[in-house]
Structures are given as structure tokens and as C-alpha cells.
Amino acid sequence: MYAQAFFVAVFGLAAIGFGVVVFRTSSMVRSALALLFSQTAVGCMFLAMQTEFLGVLQIMMMATEMSIMAIFMVMFMMDPGGLGGMDMSHQKRFSIGAGVSAAIVAIAVALLSDWGPAAEQVPDAEAQTRALGVELLGRSMMIFETAGITILTAMIAATAVAIPVKNLAGKDDKEASE
Amino acid sequence: MTVVLIVALLTGAILFGIGLYGALSQTNLVMIMMGVELMLAGAMVNLVAFWRFLHPEVYSGQMFVLVVMTVMALEMAVGFGVAIARFRAKGSVEMEEAEDLKG
Numbered sequence: 001m002y003a004q005a006f007f008v009a010v011f012g013l014a015a016i017g018f019g020v021v022v023f024r025t026s027s028m029v030r031s032a033l034a035l036l037f038s039q040t041a042v043g044c045m046f047l048a049m050q051t052e053f054l055g056v057l058q059i060m061m062m063a064t065e066m067s068i069m070a071i072f073m074v075m076f077m078m079d080p081g082g083l084g085g086m087d088m089s090h091q092k093r094f095s096i097g098a099g100v101s102a103a104i105v106a107i108a109v110a111l112l113s114d115w116g117p118a119a120e121q122v123p124d125a126e127a128q129t130r131a132l133g134v135e136l137l138g139r140s141m142m143i144f145e146t147a148g149i150t151i152l153t154a155m156i157a158a159t160a161v162a163i164p165v166k167n168l169a170g171k172d173d174k175e176a177s178e
Numbered sequence: 179m180t181v182v183l184i185v186a187l188l189t190g191a192i193l194f195g196i197g198l199y200g201a202l203s204q205t206n207l208v209m210i211m212m213g214v215e216l217m218l219a220g221a222m223v224n225l226v227a228f229w230r231f232l233h234p235e236v237y238s239g240q241m242f243v244l245v246v247m248t249v250m251a252l253e254m255a256v257g258f259g260v261a262i263a264r265f266r267a268k269g270s271v272e273m274e275e276a277e278d279l280k281g
Contacts (some may be wrong), residue, residue: 069208102194136244150252
């Protein structure tokens with residue numbers, strides 16, 4: 001029990017620490033790597049909370065996602081290496097106020113609510129994965145399928161937005177003049 | 179055992195606060211997306227903690243985490259699509275220069 005509390009706290013502190021580094025470092029690659037470490041620490045928290053399947057999924061997904069993000073950061077940032085010491089932030093005071101206020105409200109809810117008795121035991125990893133599979137292909141199948149279709153639609157939409165627009169009207173004019 | 183729940187909820191709350199700060203303060207679209215990712219990570223920590231310590235017999239809790247992970251992937255896909263379109267059109271993904279998107 002104490003070991004679980006210790007590991008959840010350690011990984012929680014790591015997630016928060018790396019989360020802060022994301023917006024503190026001037027190098028964009030370091031930012032992406034800090035976010036990767038933060039998300040991995042969140043995955044390790046899942047593992048420490050005996051949610052093995054989701055923990056492994058989180059670590060695998062975020063490793064891929066943040067690697068892609070690092071590439072995009074280098075492609076699109078004005079100062080990817082952070083050597084110019086550029087400040088790419090605005091409305092700092094308002095942002096800090098909003099972030100701190102949101103965190104304080106959430107902390108107050110966490111501390112002041114009566115959460116009731118905590119469950120002592122959870123099914124082992126194999127039973128959990130099996131039960132989640134039954135849930136996904138049973139009662140929650142429509143939600144799962146909807147999520148799948150939605151992500152496919154978003155991928156097609158994102159590709160459609162990203163490809164260059166062909167000027168068909170101009171092409172017709174050119175053909176007509178020829 | 180409730181101590182672990184509280185520790186997880188505090189972590190989720192602080193991650194959400196950091197993410198909100200990032201999403202509001204950054205001028206670059208990719209950095210704004212990073213802030214949103216941190217906010218969603220905070221939400222996922224809370225969901226897993228609620229499932230583990232309050233209702234470990236109801237697997238809809240884990241299902242909900244899968245849906246949030248899908249939302250994270252969606253946000254990345256759409257965000258990068260918008261970033262590429264914006265970069266092609268204007269040569270920059272700085273949101274302070276996106277005033278022309280105003281209706």
C-alpha cells in the first residue's frame with residue numbers, strides 16, 4: 001500500500017516536473033522530449049495504479065505521438081534550436097492566473113470531496129484485459145466503433161486540409177485560351 | 179488507500195493547470211497543442227484513479243480513458259493538418275499572425 005502511494009507520487013512529480021519543462025525550455029526538441037517524458041510518467045502512474053493495459057498503451061502511443069510532434073516542431077518553429085532566445089509567449093499574467101486558478105479549484109474539489117471507501121482489490125492484469133475486451137465488444141461497442149470512425153474521418157479531413165489547393169478555375173481558363 | 183487517490187487527483191489537477199497555462203500563453207500552434215495534450219493527460223490520470231479506487235468492477239471507466247486517448251490522437255491529426263495548411267498559406271504557424279481568420 002505504501003509502496004503504491006510512493007510510486008504514484010514519484011511518477012506524479014516526474015509528470016509535473018517534465019510538464020513544467022515543456023514551457024520553460026527554449027529548445028523546441030527539448031520541449032517535445034519533455035512532453036514525451038511527462039506522458040511516459042503518466043503511463044507509469046497507470047502501471048503503479050495497477051491499470052496495466054492502459055499504462056502500456058499510453059506509453060506506446062505517446063512515444064509515437066511525441067516523436068512526430070518533435071519533427072513538426074523542428075519544421076514549423078521560427079527558432080527550433082532555441083539559440084536565438086526568442087520569447088514565443090503572450091498574455092503571461094492572464095495565463096498564469098488561469099492555470100493556477102484552475103489547478104486550485106481542482107485541488108480543492110479533490111481534497112474537500114467525500115470520495116467514500118476506496119476499493120482494496122482489483123482484478124489482475126489478465127482478467128482486466130479480458131473484461132475490457134468484453135466491454136469494448138459488448139455494451140460499449142457502438143461508442144468504440146464511433147470513436148474509430150471519428151478518428152478515420154479526422155485523418156481524412158486533416159489530409160484534405162493539408163494538401164495544396166489546385167486552382168481548377170485558372171486551369172480551365174488556360175485550356176480555353178489555348 | 180484513499181491517500182493514493184488523493185495523490186493521483188492532485189497530480190491530475192496540477193497537470194491540467196500547467197496545460198491550461200501553456201494553451202493560453204503560447205503563440206505557436208504546436209506549443210498550444212502541447213498544452214492541450216497536458217490537459218487531457220491530467221483528465222486521464224483522474225479517470226484511471228476513479229476507476230481503480232472507486233469502481234474497479236465497472237469497465238466503462240477504462241473505456242472512457244480509451245475515448246480520451248482517441249481524442250488526443252484526433253487533436254494531433256487535425257492540429258497538424260491545420261498547421262500544414264497555415265504554413266503553406268502564410269509561411270508561419272504563429273497564432274498572433276492569424277488575425278485574418280477572424281470572421
